[in-house]
Amino acid sequence: MAPQGGLVFDALADPSRREILLALADGELAVGDIAERVQGVGRTTVSSHLRVLRMAGLVTERREGRFRFYSIDPTPASQLVGFVAQVYRDSLDELRSDAGVAPRSAEGRSSATG
Amino acid sequence: MAPQGGLVFDALADPSRREILLALADGELAVGDIAERVQGVGRTTVSSHLRVLRMAGLVTERREGRFRFYSIDPTPASQLVGFVAQVYRDSLDELRSDAGVAPRSAEGRSSATG
DNA sequence: TCGATATGTCATCATCCCTCGACAGATCAG
DNA sequence: CTGATCTGTCGAGGGATGATGACATATCGA
Numbered sequence: 001m002a003p004q005g006g007l008v009f010d011a012l013a014d015p016s017r018r019e020i021l022l023a024l025a026d027g028e029l030a031v032g033d034i035a036e037r038v039q040g041v042g043r044t045t046v047s048s049h050l051r052v053l054r055m056a057g058l059v060t061e062r063r064e065g066r067f068r069f070y071s072i073d074p075t076p077a078s079q080l081v082g083f084v085a086q087v088y089r090d091s092l093d094e095l096r097s098d099a100g101v102a103p104r105s106a107e108g109r110s111s112a113t114g
Numbered sequence: 115m116a117p118q119g120g121l122v123f124d125a126l127a128d129p130s131r132r133e134i135l136l137a138l139a140d141g142e143l144a145v146g147d148i149a150e151r152v153q154g155v156g157r158t159t160v161s162s163h164l165r166v167l168r169m170a171g172l173v174t175e176r177r178e179g180r181f182r183f184y185s186i187d188p189t190p191a192s193q194l195v196g197f198v199a200q201v202y203r204d205s206l207d208e209l210r211s212d213a214g215v216a217p218r219s220a221e222g223r224s225s226a227t228g
Numbered sequence: 229t230c231g232a233t234a235t236g237t238c239a240t241c242a243t244c245c246c247t248c249g250a251c252a253g254a255t256c257a258g
Numbered sequence: 259c260t261g262a263t264c265t266g267t268c269g270a271g272g273g274a275t276g277a278t279g280a281c282a283t284a285t286c287g288a
Contacts, residue, residue: 013127014276015120018192021201031235045277047236066234066285074205077198083126084194087135091188095145128246145265159247180255180264191285 008076014104016041017049021072024059028071122190125170131163132206135186138173142185 011017016038023037035046050070053059057076062069077080125131130152137143137151149160164184167173171190176183 006127006132009123009126012123013120016276018120018123018197025201025203032233041276042278043235044237044279048276051236068235072201072205074202077202077205080194080198083132084191084198086140087186088191089139091186091191106207108217132247146263155246156248158249158267159266162246163264184267 003037006080007056008058008079011052011058012080014052015034017043020046020049020053020070021058024070024072028062028069030066030067034070043071119193121170122172122193125166125172126194128163129167130159131167134160134163134167134184135172138184138186142176143184144183146181146185189210 012021019038020034021033028035031047031050032043032088034050035041035043038046041049050059053070054061057073059070060073126135133152134148137148143151145161145164146157148164149155149157152160155163164173167176167184171187173184174187176185
């Protein structure tokens with residue numbers, strides 16, 4: 001089993017990590033700022049979560065002095081969208097009305113998890 | 115509103131459950147047929163996974179005699195798409211080219227984690 | 229140089245969960 | 259009714275994982 005495949009889904013399984021991703025959606029943040037926004041966990045826990053997100057390719061790191069700024073990496077998004085498209089390809093009409101997206105052409109792309 | 119936020123992401127974290135969802139994308143299946151397609155786990159494990167998927171609202175159940183046919187429920191898909199849209203709203207161009215979808219309008223509000 | 233700041237890593241502990249066998253309930257065939 | 263089939267649930271066991279404090283590394287300021 002390809003170890004790379006499930007890393008993204010494993011990373012998204014934790015609510016703190018999803019909270020980190022939503023915080024980074026507003027732009028890059030230093031680790032300290034992230035730890036302040038994520039409630040209920042300490043700084044080292046946030047650091048561990050950032051490691052998981054980095055392993056999954058969901059975030060990228062930029063070093064500047066003592067700080068490390070994290071930001072969203074759009075690369076694995078296609079894996080998520082691809083999986084949703086594969087599972088829900090027969091229900092795209094309802095997806096459109098709920099999420100505000102429309103199919104570009106009649107045929108659908110595949111290749112998501114392997 | 116969605117009663118539980120993280121159930122969908124937790125359900126997607128397990129590779130066997132993702133395999134089940136992909137099998138159901140072809141149409142409804144009985145539990146026995148699902149257990150035959152999912153490699154590496156026994157029947158009771160598949161039954162447990164189906165319970166998790168049912169709790170998360172990802173699948174629906176239809177009873178017919180001794181059989182129970184499971185099929186994809188498109189309802190929680192909007193939660194997945196909504197989360198992806200929130201996290202990657204600044205990278206939608208790359209998403210379009212990778213997944214074959216296009217935004218319908220400029221704005222799109224949704225709640226992902228609750 | 230020395231201290232403060234910012235962050236990662238490690239060991240530990242508690243908890244969660246995946247997996248399985250055994251059993252139970254329901255339904256069909258004879 | 260009797261047996262076979264289909265599926266869910268329960269309890270146990272083993273491995274994975276999240277949270278934390280102590281420590282290490284690197285950088286900035288005086």
